Amino acid sequence: MKPILVTYATMAGSTAEVAQAVAEEIEKSGLPVEVRPVDQVNDLEAYAAVVVGGPMIMGWHRAAMGFLKRNRQAWQHVPLAVFVLAISLTETGEREVDGLPIVVDETLPKAPATPGRLSFRERYAQLSRYVGPILAAARPARPVSVGVFGGRLALGGLPWWAMLFVGVIIQAPAGDRRNWAAIRAWAAGLPGKMEEEFTDFADVMQ
Template identity: 25%
Template sequence: MKDQERKESTFDFGSQRAGNFKILIAFASQYGSTGEVAEVVAEVLSQYGYAVDTKWIKDVTAVDHYDAVIVGSAIQYDKWMPEAVDFVKTHQKAFSKIPVAYFFTCLTLAKRNVKTEQQALAYADKLIALTTQVKPISIGRFAGVLDASKMSFLTRLMLKTITTVVGVREGDYRDWDAIRSWAKSIDAKLSNEHAEMLEAG
């Protein structure tokens, strides 16, 4: 990121001073582009004073020492990657007690129109339905990357047929401004969640 200056968070850390509020960003990414999105989200939140760990989902061994979790995955065959789904279901009890956000990347949003937006919302609905114990505070919906050079021959062949039909060519369709804006919104969401917890307590 070009702007590395510390931002003022809207979060009232109270006894959890800036830097002590820990956020885990766990991601599933087959070719790396979703992991790069996770890194940018982490950079933004770090600027607001949060202590952020960004990890590939399979490298996460424990979640109980985090104050909030963000889970991201590429969309494959109209759903999150299996390891992302398993991760949420495995830790749903812990996630029910802390703020959790989701995000996904997909080629569906490479072209923005009513149909693709509806499809992206359908993906989001599937995430909400993963478990009744976890109520995500936000779901980020982002376009992804199509880089055939990283794919197997059979995958390239299959994707060529699909992309020809939908009219999507190879390229990086990620909107970094939208990704950063969503990351900033998480700070506000955490502030609201914290205020509600204080009122309930």
């Protein structure tokens, strides 16, 4: 039985811990799972399906985005799911991007100060701005599911440019906003979603 790959990019480690939790939930369905950073993945043919996770770091983490683009061809036959960690998300009522429903950790979105007139930073932190480029990187395939969850913002040890960006654009307090129940519930549903959308997924799993 080919394993499911849970792969991730991270700057400060919180996404690696989320990847581990996602893997644990998938394993509960009795499927073998492998967890690796994106830069340690070579042959996607060795996997029955792939879950890719990355944090928003001035756009989705570059290594996660590069991984999706580099393997664009593979997503047409290997089921793909994506998760995103973020610390700032503007509540605009959007729950789908390019027609794809997005699972959003409901503790994350924050209402704009003036509804209907978004500030520059509120516009920046819209769901479609975060997820649109990720969907474009996987095209022509589409992920079977995309989850957007709260992350953990640690300010210690950040380089000056990162501090500047977080201070000016993100303006979120440091802290751990990971909602493990939401993350685990999303992950537990993935094997079912993959089977639903890829008829040959069940055969590959044999």
